[in-house]
Amino acid sequence: MRHVPVLLNEVLENLQLKNGSNVIDCTLGDAGHAEKILELIGPNGKLLGIDVDAEAILRTKQFLYKFDKRVVFARDNFENLEKIVKEKKFENITGILMDYGWSSPQFEERGRGFSFLKTDEPLDMRYDTYLKCMHEVSNPPMSIDGKPLYGPCSAAELLDLKDYGGLEEMFRKYGEESLSKEIAQAIVEKRKDYTIESVGDLVNIVLQVYRKKLKTDKEIPWIGGLHPATKVFQALRIAVNDELGVIERVLPQAIEVLQSGGRLVTITFHSIEDSIVKHYFKSQNNKTINIITKKPVICSEEERENNPRARSAKLRVVEKI
Numbered sequence: 001m002r003h004v005p006v007l008l009n010e011v012l013e014n015l016q017l018k019n020g021s022n023v024i025d026c027t028l029g030d031a032g033h034a035e036k037i038l039e040l041i042g043p044n045g046k047l048l049g050i051d052v053d054a055e056a057i058l059r060t061k062q063f064l065y066k067f068d069k070r071v072v073f074a075r076d077n078f079e080n081l082e083k084i085v086k087e088k089k090f091e092n093i094t095g096i097l098m099d100y101g102w103s104s105p106q107f108e109e110r111g112r113g114f115s116f117l118k119t120d121e122p123l124d125m126r127y128d129t130y131l132k133c134m135h136e137v138s139n140p141p142m143s144i145d146g147k148p149l150y151g152p153c154s155a156a157e158l159l160d161l162k163d164y165g166g167l168e169e170m171f172r173k174y175g176e177e178s179l180s181k182e183i184a185q186a187i188v189e190k191r192k193d194y195t196i197e198s199v200g201d202l203v204n205i206v207l208q209v210y211r212k213k214l215k216t217d218k219e220i221p222w223i224g225g226l227h228p229a230t231k232v233f234q235a236l237r238i239a240v241n242d243e244l245g246v247i248e249r250v251l252p253q254a255i256e257v258l259q260s261g262g263r264l265v266t267i268t269f270h271s272i273e274d275s276i277v278k279h280y281f282k283s284q285n286n287k288t289i290n291i292i293t294k295k296p297v298i299c300s301e302e303e304r305e306n307n308p309r310a311r312s313a314k315l316r317v318v319e320k321i
C-alpha cells in the first residue's frame with residue numbers, strides 16, 4: 001500500500017512552486033508529495049529527495065523514474081542537510097519540505113516493529129536500515145562501553161540498556177504515558193528472566209500493567225479508544241530515532257540553505273514535535289524568517305475522514321528573509 005501524502009494541496013500551495021524551482025524533500029517516504037512537486041516545477045526544476053531508509057529510496061525510484069535527472073536521491077539523515085546539499089551541489093533552493101515520522105509501508109509491511117499490532121515482529125524501530133544491517137553482520141553487535149558501535153541502537157537494545165529512571169523518563173516525556181513508573185518497573189523485573197526482543201514481548205508487559213491497574217482481566221483494556229501500548233510505542237520510536245533532536249538540528253540548517261524568499265514547510269504529528277518547530281520559528285521571526293502561518297494549518301473534514309493519519313497533522317510555513 002502506498003503512503004497517502006497528508007495536506008498535499010496545502011503543501012503545494014505554500015511552497016509557491018513554478019517551473020524552475022529547486023526543492024528539497026527531506027522526508028521522501030513514498031514520494032507522494034515529491035511526485036506532485038516534480039510535476040509542478042517541470043520542465044526545469046529539480047528535487048533533492050532525502051530519506052534515511054534505504055528501502056524508501058529504492059521504492060520511490062519506481063514512482064519517480066519518469067522525472068529522470070530532475071531527481072537527486074540521498075540516503076541520509078536530514079540532520080546532515082548542509083553536508084548533503086554541498087555533496088550533491090544542489091543550489092538556488094526555493095523550497096524545503098519536512099513531513100516528519102513514519103510512512104505507511106514502514107508501519108505496515110517491513111517487519112520493523114513500529115506497530116504494536118504486529119506482535120511477532122522484532123522490536124527494531126530504526127528508520128535507518130543501514131544501521132540495522134551493520135548490527136546484523138556483526139552479531140553480537142560490537143560495542144564500546146556497552147553501547148552499540150554503529151550509532152543508534154534498536155528498540156530492544158534500548159530497553160535492555162536503560163535503567164529504571166531512563167525508561168520511566170522516556171515513557172513520560174516522549175509518550176506522556178500515565179503509567180510510566182509501573183511500566184518501567186515491570187520492564188526492569190521481566191528482563192531479569194528473559195530478553196525483551198519482540199513486539200509481543202513488550203505489548204504483553206504493558207497489557208499486564210494496565211490489567212493490574214484497572215483491575216480487569218480483559219485481553220486488551222482499551223483506554224478511550226486507544227490501545228494501552230500506543231504511548232509506550234510512540235515514546236520508544238522517538239527515543240530510538242532521536243526524533244526531537246534531529247528536528248532541532250535540521251531547522252537552522254534548512255533556513256541557512258534556502259535562498260532569500262524561499263519557503264520551509266513542516267508537518268508535525270504530535271504536540272512535542274510541534275512545540276519544537278513553533279518555538280524555533282518564533283525565535284527567528286523577523287530576524288532570519290517571516291512566519292507565514294500564524295496558526296498551524298490542519299486538514300479538512302474530507303481529508304480527516306479519508307486519511308486517519310492526517311487527523312493529528314499540523315503544517316507550519318516560514319519564508320526566509
Ligand SMILES: C[S@@+](CC[C@H](N)C(=O)[O-])C[C@H]1O[C@@H](n2cnc3c(N)ncnc32)[C@H](O)[C@@H]1O
Pocket residue numbers: 003004005006026027028029030031032033034050051052053056076077078079099100101102103127241246
Ligand atoms: C511521513 S513519511 C514521508 C511521506 C512522504 N511525504 C510521502 O508523501 O510519501 C516520513 C519519512 O521520513 C523518513 N525519516 C524519518 N526520520 C528521518 C531522518 N532523520 N532523516 C531522513 N529521513 C527520515 C522516514 O524514513 C519516512 O520515510
